[in-house]
Amino acid sequence: MSTTSPSSSTDHGGLGGASRLRLGQIDYLNTFPMQWQLPLEPTIVGTPAAVAAALVGGEVDAAVIPAIEFARHADDLVLLGGFGIAAEGAVGSVFLVSTGDVREVRRVHATPASRSSVALATILASMGGRRLQVVELDAEPTPEDVIRHTAAGDAVLTIGDHAMGLRGEPLLSQLAFHDLATLWTGQTDLPMVYAVWAVRREHADVARELEAAIGASLAAFAERREEAVGIAAERWDSEPAAVAAYFDQLRFALGPREHEGLHRFFEEARAAGQLAALPTILQASDPQPSRDGQAPARPTRELSGEEQELLAGFRAQEAAARERDVDAILDAALAGQRIDELDALALLQSTDRLVEIGQVANEIRCRLTDPDVVTFIVDRNINYTNYCVTDCGFCAFYRRPGDEREGYVLPTRTILQKVQETIDLGGTAALLQGGHNPDLGI
Numbered sequence: 292m293s294t295t296s297p298s299s300s301t302d303h304g305g306l307g308g309a310s311r312l313r314l315g316q317i318d319y320l321n322t323f324p325m326q327w328q329l330p331l332e333p334t335i336v337g338t339p340a341a342v343a344a345a346l347v348g349g350e351v352d353a354a355v356i357p358a359i360e361f362a363r364h365a366d367d368l369v370l371l372g373g374f375g376i377a378a379e380g381a382v383g384s385v386f387l388v389s390t391g392d393v394r395e396v397r398r399v400h401a402t403p404a405s406r407s408s409v410a411l412a413t414i415l416a417s418m419g420g421r422r423l424q425v426v427e428l429d430a431e432p433t434p435e436d437v438i439r440h441t442a443a444g445d446a447v448l449t450i451g452d453h454a455m456g457l458r459g460e461p462l463l464s465q466l467a468f469h470d471l472a473t474l475w476t477g478q479t480d481l482p483m484v485y486a487v488w489a490v491r492r493e494h495a496d497v498a499r500e501l502e503a504a505i506g507a508s509l510a511a512f513a514e515r516r517e518e519a520v521g522i523a524a525e526r527w528d529s530e531p532a533a534v535a536a537y538f539d540q541l542r543f544a545l546g547p548r549e550h551e552g553l554h555r556f557f558e559e560a561r562a563a564g565q566l567a568a569l570p571t572i573l574q575a576s577d578p579q580p581s582r583d584g585q586a587p588a589r590p591t592r593e594l595s596g597e598e599q600e601l602l603a604g605f606r607a608q609e610a611a612a613r614e615r616d617v618d619a620i621l622d623a624a625l626a627g628q629r630i631d632e633l634d635a636l637a638l639l640q641s642t643d644r645l646v647e648i649g650q651v652a653n654e655i656r657c658r659l660t661d662p663d664v665v666t667f668i669v670d671r672n673i674n675y676t677n678y679c680v681t682d683c684g685f686c687a688f689y690r691r692p693g694d695e696r697e698g699y700v701l702p703t704r705t706i707l708q709k710v711q712e713t714i715d716l717g718g719t720a721a722l723l724q725g726g727h728n729p730d731l732g733i
Contacts, residue, residue: 309500312490315342315354319451320534321376321384322355323523325488325543328508331501338404339450339486346489353490353501357406361489362557365570369495371488371502372574374509377542377549379482382472384454384537387412388437389446393469398424400440401448402431407485408450410565411471414556417563418478418606434462441466452527455537479559480613480640481552484545490575498575509543612636617644621651670720671713676700679726689726700728 309331316326316333335345343360345351347367355375361368385408389396396416401409409425416423425448428436434457437447449457458468472483488505490498512519520538524531542549560566615637624630630638638648656662678698679689690698710721 307500308497309353309494309504312352312494312497312501313350315345315351315356317342317355317486319384320455320523320527320529320537321451321541322486323526324512324519324538325355325374325505325508327519327522328511329504331504340404340406343406346491349491352494353488355486355488357408358484358487358553358556359407359410359560359565361487362560362566362570365572367492368489368573369492369498370572370574371490371498371505372550373502373545374505374543375484375487375545375549377482377484377545377552378472378476378540379542379548379552380473380476381470381540382483382485383470383540384452385411385448385450385471385485386454386458386468387446387448387471388441388457388463388466388468390441390444390466393446393467393474394419394421395444396423396446397421398426398445399448400426400428400432400436400445402450402453403427403429404431404453405448405450408448408471410560410563411475411483411485411556412448413565414559414563415471415474415478418559432457434460437463437466475556478610479552479555480609480642481555482542482549484549484553484556487545487553492573495573495575502575608633608636609640612640617641621648624651624655668720669713669716669718670722671709671718672722672724673701673706673709674724675706676725676728676731678728678730680729692729700731 312331313334314329314331315335315337316322317339318336319339334351335342337345339357340360342351342354343356346354346356347360347364358375361370387393387396387399399409399412401412413423413425431453432440432447432449437449437457440447457463472485475481475483488502490501516535520531520535523529524534527534545553557566557569561569612633615633617637620630620634620637623634638644641648674688676699677688677690678692678694678700679686680692692698706723713721
């Protein structure tokens with residue numbers, strides 16, 4: 292890890308109060324789009340593990356860090372929830388290298404630079420009913436190291452630019468490079484979020500300004516993509532086409548699916564012993580710290596034993612549904628056979644077949660009813676509260692608990708009045724709909 296002194300001539304335009312932040316920077320190709328136009332010179336440059344340690348230790352104030360390290364130290368950090376490094380399917384730079392089937396691996400030799408990837412390898416083994424032994428290497432593995440460890444039946448975990456270099460080594464052409472993000476998405480049907488932006492909580496007041504600057508850097512990357520790719524290719528001594536293809540595999544803006552994947556990762560990490568407890572998360576979009584310096588935290592709680600059993604049962608059902616043949620389910624439905632619960636879950640998980648599933652459903656509807664007749668009901672959605680802690684990226688409705696200016700919980704009298712209004716207008720149904728309000732106990 293290297294330490295630098297921020298230049299006094301750096302243009303901090305657009306950063307506002309965030310210009311005071313000491314920035315930690317991971318010197319990997321995958322962070323380039325978020326940082327290439329960031330008007331803040333790094334104080335420390337290093338590996339993911341080193342930068343995370345610097346942020347946790349207070350040597351820097353803000354950085355993109357491994358997601359697992361954020362979870363382990365969430366009490367000290369603010370999550371910039373809009374940005375990070377994620378992939379749905381292959382990421383192209385995090386590999387478990389072995390001689391064959393990854394399900395047979397029991398011991399992994401891991402790069403010292405990694406944190407989220409080590410946790411992910413352990414989680415995937417745990418989800419498959421295996422216990423993985425992790426041996427941390429003293430340095431990045433050479434091709435000869437990889438050959439030696441895999442020859443003994445072990446695997447090697449490698450990440451980042453070094454991983455992409457190893458994949459192109461002729462000496463390793465006979466080995467299997469298992470992309471961990473591909474394995475994760477195959478198990479969960481969710482994106483894998485490897486890294487997130489975080490700011491120390493004492494600087495929560497400028498977290499939004501930094502988040503806006505990161506967004507501006509990504510916008511500039513999109514607008515001047517050819518120029519940016521060329522700069523990155525020269526900096527990392529790569530072909531522009533290869534760099535562009537790599538960037539296409541990554542997601543830097545974190546939306547609802549990425550946040551769902553992130554929270555699932557934290558749940559599985561806890562189940563696999565990689566986290567002592569689920570983190571209490573404070574985001575940059577949350578209300579700002581009060582004058583006594585105490586920031587309002589996102590409420591979370593530990594799952595009870597019964598809830599953990601239920602969750603394990605749901606996960607098992609999801610896995611079983613993924614083994615179902617969607618074509619066979621649709622053919623059976625068209626033949627008049629009733630689908631079962633796992634069939635329904637398999638269809639729900641098949642997001643890439645949505646149009647086809649809808650067409651089959653419409654054909655069955657037309658057989659059972661008059662195709663020219665469509666029925667409807669008159670109902671009303673009653674939004675009983677807008678307090679919520681779920682952070683759906685598409686939602687402009689919710690307000691954080693504690694927002695006394697715009698947040699609300701409707702009294703029972705008001706809810707019943709709205710129901711009566713619906714009845715008076717000829718309505719036959721009312722849907723009670725609201726945010727995930729932790730104060731209501733439901």
